[in-house]
Amino acid sequence: MIEFTMPALGSDMDEGTLDQWLVSPGDTVERGQVVAVVETTKAAVEVECWHEGTVGELLVPVGQTVEVGTPLATLLEPGERPGQTPAAKPATVPEPPAVVEPARGEIMPAPTAGPAATSHRRWVSPAARRLAHTLGVDVDAVTGSGPQGAVTIRDVEHVAAEAKKPLRGRTPADRAVEMRRSIAAAMSRSKREIPHYYLADEVVMDSAMAWLGERNAARPITERALPAVLLLKAVGMAAQRFSEFNGFWRDDRFVAADAVHVGVAISLRGGGLVAPAIHEVGAKNLDELMADLTDLVARARAGSLRSSEMSDPTITVTNLGDQGSATVFGVIYPPQVALVGFGKPAQRVCAVDGGIRIATTVQATLAADHRASDGHRGALFLSAINDLLQQPELLEK
Incomplete structure (x- = not known):
C-alpha cells in the first residue's frame, strides 16, 4: 500500500486546501495522472500522482486544509487486490457486526434498517459551507460533484454563477494580502x-536579436x-554544464x-507572482520552448497549474x-540554489570587436547559494x- 501525500507546491506553501477529488476508491491511476485539485494562496493546482495503482481510500475530505506531507489517499499497488485491505471498503459505511443465531448456530449480519445500510453522511467542505453562506446559497440544495456526493467550492460557485452572484467569498484584495x-x-x-552572493554581467544582444529577427x-x-x-534556452544549456547551480x-x-527544469517568474494580474517550471529546457528546441512558455503564462494567470510545475523547478529565471x-x-527560491535575472534591454555605448559603438545590451545577474558554489x-x-547568446544558432537545437 502506498500513501499519497499533500505535495509541497512551492517554497511559500506550508498547507493547502483540497478543492476537488478527480478519482474515487477503486479507480485505477497511472503515473502523471491528475487526481486532485488543491487550492493555495496563489492558484488552484492540479495535483498529479506519480505512482501506478488503484485508489484504496480517500483520507481527506474536500474542503479540508492540511499541511504539506499529510496523507491524502492510499493506493493499492499493481497486483494487490482491493479486497485485501479495509481501505477499499466505503469509508462512511461501517460493516454490520456479526452475531450468532442461537437456534441454528449460524453467523449472520446484525439486523439493520434498510436505508442505513446504504446511506452515508453527506460531506460539505467547510470552505464550501462558508462560501455558500457568504453568497447566500442554500448548501442543502447544492448538488455535490465530489466523491460520494461531497459538495465542493466549485459546486457552490456554479450555483452562484447560475444565480448571477459573485463567484468567490474572498475579494481580490483578500487574495492579494494572502x-x-x-x-x-x-x-x-x-x-x-x-x-546569497551576487554577480552581474553585461550581455550584448545584437547578434542574438538579428538572428532571431531573420x-x-x-x-x-x-x-x-x-x-x-x-x-x-541559454540558461538551460549553461546549467547542464555547471550542475552546481x-x-x-x-x-x-x-x-x-x-x-534542467527552469522556473519562470510570472507576474499575476491581481498582484504577486508564481514561478512554475518548464521541464527539460536544455533538451528542447526554441519552438517547443515558445509553446511551453505561452501555455504556462496563460495557465498561471488563469490560476490553473500542475503540481509538478510548482514543485519541480531546479533553477529559476x-x-x-x-x-x-x-x-x-x-x-533564491529554497530549496533551489540559484536564480538568474535579466533586466530591460537598453542601448548603451560599448566596446565591441575593438571599436566603440551603440549596442543593445541586457544585464544578466546571478543570485547563488554560497554553500553549493563560489564566485x-x-x-x-x-x-x-553570455557566450551562448553570442552564438544563437547553438540555441536552436
Whole structure:
C-alpha cells in the first residue's frame, strides 16, 4: 500500500486546501495522472500522482486544509487486490457486526434498517459551507460533484454563477494580502537560511536579436519566438554544464538535479507572482520552448497549474522584459540554489570587436547559494550564458 501525500507546491506553501477529488476508491491511476485539485494562496493546482495503482481510500475530505506531507489517499499497488485491505471498503459505511443465531448456530449480519445500510453522511467542505453562506446559497440544495456526493467550492460557485452572484467569498484584495504574506514568508526564509552572493554581467544582444529577427521573418506570426526563449534556452544549456547551480540544498548537502527544469517568474494580474517550471529546457528546441512558455503564462494567470510545475523547478529565471528596470537581483527560491535575472534591454555605448559603438545590451545577474558554489564558478556560469547568446544558432537545437 502506498500513501499519497499533500505535495509541497512551492517554497511559500506550508498547507493547502483540497478543492476537488478527480478519482474515487477503486479507480485505477497511472503515473502523471491528475487526481486532485488543491487550492493555495496563489492558484488552484492540479495535483498529479506519480505512482501506478488503484485508489484504496480517500483520507481527506474536500474542503479540508492540511499541511504539506499529510496523507491524502492510499493506493493499492499493481497486483494487490482491493479486497485485501479495509481501505477499499466505503469509508462512511461501517460493516454490520456479526452475531450468532442461537437456534441454528449460524453467523449472520446484525439486523439493520434498510436505508442505513446504504446511506452515508453527506460531506460539505467547510470552505464550501462558508462560501455558500457568504453568497447566500442554500448548501442543502447544492448538488455535490465530489466523491460520494461531497459538495465542493466549485459546486457552490456554479450555483452562484447560475444565480448571477459573485463567484468567490474572498475579494481580490483578500487574495492579494494572502499572497503577499506567503511570498514574504518564503523570501524571509530564503534570506535567513541561504548565504546569497551576487554577480552581474553585461550581455550584448545584437547578434542574438538579428538572428532571431531573420528566423522570425520566415515564419508566420503564430510561430515566431520571443527573445525570452533565447534567454531560457541559454540558461538551460549553461546549467547542464555547471550542475552546481541546478539542484537543491537538502539535509545539509547539495543534491544535483537529473535535468534542467527552469522556473519562470510570472507576474499575476491581481498582484504577486508564481514561478512554475518548464521541464527539460536544455533538451528542447526554441519552438517547443515558445509553446511551453505561452501555455504556462496563460495557465498561471488563469490560476490553473500542475503540481509538478510548482514543485519541480531546479533553477529559476526572472526576466523583467521591456517594461522592467535595468538590473534585477533576485532572491533564491529554497530549496533551489540559484536564480538568474535579466533586466530591460537598453542601448548603451560599448566596446565591441575593438571599436566603440551603440549596442543593445541586457544585464544578466546571478543570485547563488554560497554553500553549493563560489564566485569563481558563478562567474564562469554567467560567462557561459553570455557566450551562448553570442552564438544563437547553438540555441536552436
